Amino acid sequence: ETGVTQTPRHLVMGMTNKKSLKCEQHLGHNAMYWYKQSAKKPLELMFVYNFKEQTENNSVPSRFSPECPNSSHLFLHLHTLQPEDSALYLCASSQDPLVAGELFFGEGSRLTVL
Amino acid sequence: AQSVAQPEDQVNVAEGNPLTVKCTYSVSGNPYLFWYVQYPNRGLQFLLKYITGDNLVKGSYGFEAEFNKSQTSFHLKKPSALVSDSALYFCAVRDMDSNYQLIWGAGTKLIIKP
Numbered sequence: 501e502t503g504v505t506q507t508p509r510h511l512v513m514g515m516t517n518k519k520s521l522k523c524e525q526h527l528g529h530n531a532m533y534w535y536k537q538s539a540k541k542p543l544e545l546m547f548v549y550n551f552k553e554q555t556e557n558n559s560v561p562s563r564f565s566p567e568c569p570n571s572s573h574l575f576l577h578l579h580t581l582q583p584e585d586s587a588l589y590l591c592a593s594s595q596d597p598l599v600a601g602e603l604f605f606g607e608g609s610r611l612t613v614l
Numbered sequence: 615a616q617s618v619a620q621p622e623d624q625v626n627v628a629e630g631n632p633l634t635v636k637c638t639y640s641v642s643g644n645p646y647l648f649w650y651v652q653y654p655n656r657g658l659q660f661l662l663k664y665i666t667g668d669n670l671v672k673g674s675y676g677f678e679a680e681f682n683k684s685q686t687s688f689h690l691k692k693p694s695a696l697v698s699d700s701a702l703y704f705c706a707v708r709d710m711d712s713n714y715q716l717i718w719g720a721g722t723k724l725i726i727k728p
Contacts, residue, residue, distance in 0.1 A: 504657070540623065542718040543658075543704070556715070590657055602648065603716075605657030 503527045506591050506606035513581065514614050521576040521609045523591030529604070531597040532574040534566060537588040537608070549574060550597050581613045616641045618707050620719035627695045627726050635690040635722045637705030646708040647688040648716070649679055653701045661703075664688060675699070695726045 504525045513519050525532060534546040548556035549568040563585075565577040574591055588610050592603040617640045627633045639645055646665055650658040662673025669681045679690045690703060705719040 506657075540720055542618070542720050545715060592657075602660035602663065603650075603658070605650075605659070607655070607657045 503604050504591055504593055504606035506589075506609050508609060509607065510610045510612075512612045512614065513578070515581060515583075517581075518577070518579040520578065521589055521591075521611075523574040523576075523606055525572055525574075525591075525593040525604070527593055527604060529593040529595050530571055531594045532568060532571070533592040533594075533597075533603065534574065534576050535590040535592060537590055543590070546576075548597055555597065578611075581611075583613050586611055586613045616707070616709050616717050618705055618717050618719040620703075620705055620722045622722050623720075624723040624725065627724070629697055629726050629728050630694050633692050633695045633699070633724065633726070635703050635705075635724060637688045637690065637719060639686050639688065639705075639707040639717075641707055641709035641717075643709050645688075647679070647681060648706040648708070649673065649677070649688075649690050650704045650706065651675075651701050652704065652721075658704060661690070697726045697728055700724055700726045 507522045531550045533548050536544040545558050546560045547566045552568050563580050567575040588608045590608045591606045594603050595601050619638045621636055648663045649661040651661050652658045661677050662671050664671045664681045672678045677692050679688055681688050702721045702723050704721045706716045708716050
């Protein structure tokens with residue numbers, strides 16, 4: 501198993517659908533993150549979880565709903581999305597968000613909203 | 615305001631030549647600086663970081679970066695480019711005196727031509 505695994509790798513959904521993105525990390529880390537990556541733009545931090553507790557929510561619209569049942573799993577529930585939400589969604593983990601250690605990223609879930 | 619700038623959208627280098635990918639930053643406190651690489655259809659991978667100490671930092675795949683406090687720069691370098699170095703490179707900074715979020719650059723596409 502690779503360090504951080506994301507499923508599905510590709511997702512196409514209509515604006516009225518409900519879907520979820522899943523992330524699992526096998527590194528024993530305590531912190532997990534969701535990032536949004538759009539072409540030629542800086543990565544946008546969406547949510548941070550530290551020891552299963554949400555510590556950051558960067559003004560993300562409520563149509564994105566995160567869930568972190570334990571330190572190894574992170575979900576991003578999606579509903580009534582807009583076409584501008586089409587992007588690559590990256591999950592990452594780290595040992596501790598307060599320490600300047602590196603982030604370990606999954607390969608991403610490419611989301612297309614029709 | 616904290617920020618990271620990668621002034622070049624794309625850098626083209628011939629194989630075997632030295633390469634430089636530029637990054638400048640603006641933070642109010644002491645910076646922690648990072649470089650990540652993203653290969654096509656993959657997540658981001660950590661390359662190197664500057665926390666403190668020697669201004670020249672060595673990282674993965676033969677890359678190095680030089681921290682220049684007076685110029686607020688952290689340029690990524692490699693003495694001899696390989697075609698396999700072609701990828702998207704991201705610079706990020708963390709202001710350890712204010713908060714622990716990473717501020718990301720928009721990325722620079724590096725193309726190494728045979």
